[in-house]
Structure formats: structure tokens, C-alpha cells
Amino acid sequence: MSSAMLDLILQATLDTLYMVAVSGLISTLLGLPLGVLLYVTRPRQILSRPLLNQGLSIITNIGRSVPFIILMVAIIPFTRMLVGTSIGTNAAIVPLTIAAIPFVARLIEGALNELSPGLVEAAQAMGASPWQIIYKVLIPEARGGIITGLTITLVTLVSYSAMAGAVGGGGLGDLGIRYGYNRFNPTVMLYTVIILIVMVQAFQSLGDYLVRKSDRK
Template sequence: MSGAMLELILMATLDTLYMVGISGLVAAALGVPLGVLLYVTRPGQILARPALNGILGIVTNIGRSIPFIILMVAIIPFTRLVVGSSIGTNAAIVPLTIAAIPFVARLVEGALNEVSPGLIEAAQSMGATPYQIITKVLLPEARGGIITGLTITVVTLVSYSAMAGAVGGGGLGDLGIRYGYNRFNPVVMLITVAILVVMVQGFQSLGDTLVRKADHK
């Protein structure tokens, strides 16, 4: 394999890590608060707002129901508005983030469901405000589950980023399609798949380690 091809593989790997990293961080920053809102605004919860909860639930479900490849094409005008282009790694970050936010929100909501209602009632009986309950009870108690959810999201983003390569998103998916599939080069395809597998295993191992540390605290 030539040095030029090795350089292309390295750059594609870095592009994939860049796409996954940025979209994962933004999705976590927006998806975690959305997941908390979905939980605390339920009927009977500390900030019960059934109407708001219903609207948030519908929006979240719509976001999760659209296949990623369709989402990429559907929001091309918005992507151009945000980053000035509809192709390349920066353009791929926009649909990756939008796809991940509702995913994160539902996983966070699920993690909060595992928190014992008795802990919330105990905090309320001691006069804790909703903000204090969220920051001192809900989030710390659900920490392990939230980290697990974020790990699942990052692993999913790796596969989504490869899919984005099929429509000019850059990264390993683009490399595999252009230099592996289109040029009938199985070696490039195998290397691309191997790097993606290693990437997923690395993120999963890191997530598992963080969950173990969180559970010990």
C-alpha cells in the first residue's frame, strides 16, 4: 500500500473522530437537559407540565423516527445555512448532531427512571427545590446510566458517520466508498471496517470504565 493511501486513511480516521467528537459533545450538551425536562415535566413529577411534556415527547419521537440518510438529505438547506456547504466533515456534523439529540434525551430519561422515587420524596420532605433535586439527587444517582447512554450514542454516531460518507460526508465512510467500493479495492474496504471496529471497541471500553468509576462513587 502506497504512502499516499496510508495518509488518506489517517486523514479519514481523524475526520471521523472529529465528526463523532463534535456532534457527540453538542448532542450531550443539548440532549441531557432535554432528557431531564422530559422526566421532570411528566404528570406527578417535581415540575409537572403535561402539555409541555407532550410537546417535547412528540418532537423527540419525530427526531428519532426519521432514518439518518433521509434526515441528511432533508436538512441540506439548513446545513448549508449553518456551515455554508452540504458536503464535507463540517456539513456532516449538523445532521449527526440533530439525529443524536433526541437519542440522548430518551436514554437520559430512561436512566432517570431508574432513580428511586423514595430519594426524590426524601429530598422534597427536607425542603429541597426542584433545581436541587435535579442536581443533587437525580443526576448523581443516574450518573452511571447517563454515561452508558452517552457511550451508546457515540458508538451509534460512529456508524452514522460512516453512512454520511456515502453522500459526501467525508471520513472513513467516504474513503471506503470512493477508494474501496468504487475502485474494487477490497483491502481498503477491510482496513476501513477494521478501523471502525477498533474505534467502536475503544469508545465502548472507555464508556464501561467511566461507568464503573461512577458506580463506585
């Protein structure tokens, strides 16, 4: 394989890591509070707001129900308005983030569901406010489940970023399609698949390590 192709593979790998890192960070910053809200606004919860909860739940379900490739094409005008283009890595970050936010929210909600109701009751008995319960009880106690959820999100974003290559999103998916599929070069396709597998394994191993470390704490 030529040095030029190796440079393309390296750049595509860096582009994929960039897309996953930025979209993962933004979706966590937005999806974490959304997931907490979905949990605490349920009936009989500490910030019970049934109508708000129902509205958030509907919006979240709609966001999760749209296939990523359709979402990416559907929001092209919004992507172009936001970043000035509809192709490339920066453009791909927009649909990646929008797709990941409701995904993260439901995973966070699921992690909080695993907690014993007795934790909240004990905190309330000690006079803790709802926000103190959220920041000092719910999130710390659900830390392992939250880390697992975020790990799943990163792995999912890797696969989504590869799909983004089908519509000019850049990264390894774009490289595999342009140089592997369209030019009938199985070697490039093989390298692309191997790098994606290694990337997924690395994220999963890091997440498992952080969960184990969290559990010991």
C-alpha cells in the first residue's frame, strides 16, 4: 500500500475520532440532564411534573425512532445553516449529536431506574432538597450505569459516523466507500473495518475499566 493511501487512512481515522469525540461530548452535556429530567419528573418522583414528563418522553421517542441515515439527510438545511456546509466532518457532527442526545437520555434514565427508591427516601428524611438529591445521591450512585450508557453511546457513534460517510460525512466510512467500494479496492475496505473494530474495542475496554474503578469507589 502506498504512503499516500496510508496518509488517507490516518486522516480518516483522526476524522472519525474527532466526530465521535465532539458529538459524544455535546450529546452527553445535553442528554445527561434530559435523562435526569425524564426520571425525576415522573409521577411520585422528587420533581413530579407528569405533563412535562410526557412531553419530554414523546420528544425523546421521536428522536430515537428516526433512522440515522434519514435524519442526516432530512436536516441538511439545518446543518448547512449551523456550520455553513452539509458535507465533511463538521457537518456530520450535527446529525450525530442530534441522534445521540435522546439515546443518551434514555440510557441515563435506565441507569437511574436501577437505583433503590430507599436512597431517595433516606435523603429526603435528612432534609435534602430535590437538587441536592440529584447531584449528591442519584448521579453518584448511578455512576457505573451512566458510564456504561456513555460507553454504549460512543460505540454507537462509531457506527453512525461510518454511515455518515455514505453522504459525504468524511472519516473512515467515506474512505471505505470512495476508495474501497467504488474503486473495488478490498484492501482499503479491510483496513477500514479493522480500524473500526479496534476503535470499538478500545472504547468498550476503557468504559469497562472506568465502571470497575467506579464500583470500587
